[in-house]
Amino acid sequence: MPAAKVHTPESHIAGSRLHAFYVLTKPRVNTLIVFCAIIGMFLAVPDGLPPPALVLAATVGIACVAGAAAAMNCLIEAHIDARMSRTRGRPLPRGEITPRETLAFATALGGTGLVLLHQLVNPLTMWLTLATFVGYAVVYTIFLKPRTPQNIVIGGASGAMPPVLGWAAVTGEVSADALLLFLIIFAWTPPHFWSLALYRSADYARAGLPMLPVTHGPEFTRLSVLLYTCILFGVTLLPFATRMSGLLYLIAAAALGGAFLGHAWRLYRDYSDARARRAFRFSILYLFLLFAALLADHYLRF
Numbered sequence: 460m461p462a463a464k465v466h467t468p469e470s471h472i473a474g475s476r477l478h479a480f481y482v483l484t485k486p487r488v489n490t491l492i493v494f495c496a497i498i499g500m501f502l503a504v505p506d507g508l509p510p511p512a513l514v515l516a517a518t519v520g521i522a523c524v525a526g527a528a529a530a531m532n533c534l535i536e537a538h539i540d541a542r543m544s545r546t547r548g549r550p551l552p553r554g555e556i557t558p559r560e561t562l563a564f565a566t567a568l569g570g571t572g573l574v575l576l577h578q579l580v581n582p583l584t585m586w587l588t589l590a591t592f593v594g595y596a597v598v599y600t601i602f603l604k605p606r607t608p609q610n611i612v613i614g615g616a617s618g619a620m621p622p623v624l625g626w627a628a629v630t631g632e633v634s635a636d637a638l639l640l641f642l643i644i645f646a647w648t649p650p651h652f653w654s655l656a657l658y659r660s661a662d663y664a665r666a667g668l669p670m671l672p673v674t675h676g677p678e679f680t681r682l683s684v685l686l687y688t689c690i691l692f693g694v695t696l697l698p699f700a701t702r703m704s705g706l707l708y709l710i711a712a713a714a715l716g717g718a719f720l721g722h723a724w725r726l727y728r729d730y731s732d733a734r735a736r737r738a739f740r741f742s743i744l745y746l747f748l749l750f751a752a753l754l755a756d757h758y759l760r761f
């Protein structure tokens with residue numbers, strides 16, 4: 460019979476602290492980030508599969524640096540997170556972890572990821588991942604987010620990097636196809652984020668952050684969501700237009716894009732917080748399915 464687990468107060472505290480460090484890495488956001496990077500690795504190989512050991516090393520390395528970037532963001536923004544209802548339950552505002560511990564954790568995690576990428580993948584991927592880290596944890600978090608409503612448009616460039624990182628990991632270079640994948644996530648980020656910002660605008664106003672619904676109002680934000688979703692629709696046709704992907708992908712991109720446009724249109728015409736929440740949730744499912752379609756098309760091309 461397996462030994463029963465013994466729950467002492469010490470083991471409970473250790474377990475909840477471990478969980479707090481896990482939360483610092485924003486695991487749900489980073490799951491999709493890493494998923495997109497993995498798809499990039501598979502798409503980079505014209506026929507067959509990338510070497511499994513390389514995929515494993517690149518995935519772990521990118522995940523570590525992405526987790527470190529999230530932890531640094533939590534450290535830098537702890538005072539802002541404390542003012543927003545969505546984020547005040549995070550480990551730093553709750554005092555579960557100290558800033559010093561967060562810095563040590565992010566340094567160890569990020570350092571491990573970079574060394575892994577340098578030693579087991581290639582230096583280009585290491586440098587690009589480091590640039591992505593700086594783009595999010597420094598350029599977006601420190602300079603853009605508190606200053607301009609275009610913060611997520613410009614900062615979205617870091618969020619769009621994962622498939623490029625995956626591509627570079629397998630090929631040692633960045634091709635035009637990889638840049639198309641970048642462009643898709645880049646165009647997707649504004650409707651993704653502004654849908655959430657619409658129903659969280661009171662939070663952002665309280666925290667003093669210049670998000671688009673706060674600075675330009677909800678009507679302009681809804682129009683911006685709609686326009687960027689149109690741009691996204693056009694951009695997602697490019698992999699088919701350039702023959703990077705086939706008909707299966709085109710059908711998926713058109714269906715998913717049509718559904719996303721439906722959300723954006725309803726949000727524009729007749730706003731409710733519930734609609735904005737649904738559009739935000741759909742944006743996540745959309746990106747997941749679109750990248751899954753790119754992969755399926757790559758192997759089942761007809």
Ligand code: HEM
Pocket residue numbers: 487488489491492495545599610611614615618619644648651652655743746
């Ligand atoms: C600058 C770019 C981005 C901004 C400002 C942004 C902003 C946000 C915010 C504020 C949330 C809510 C998080 C929470 O409540 O904890 C969120 C959730 C999420 N984001 Fe983004 N995002 C960006 C880019 C991305 C990218 C590139 C991906 C993936 C490729 C992504 C995937 C997700 C996922 C999966 C969630 C849901 C997390 C959950 O359910 O807890 N985001 N995003």
Ligand SMILES: CC(C)=CCC/C(C)=C/CC/C(C)=C/COP(=O)(O)OP(=O)(O)O
Pocket residue numbers: 485488492521524525528529532536546588589591592595604617618619621
């Ligand atoms: C190295 C590597 C691959 C890094 C990728 C990390 C990256 C670019 C993440 C962007 C997605 C993200 C966590 C946005 C949160 O925005 P926010 O910080 O404004 O959200 P918040 O208000 O919830 O803190």
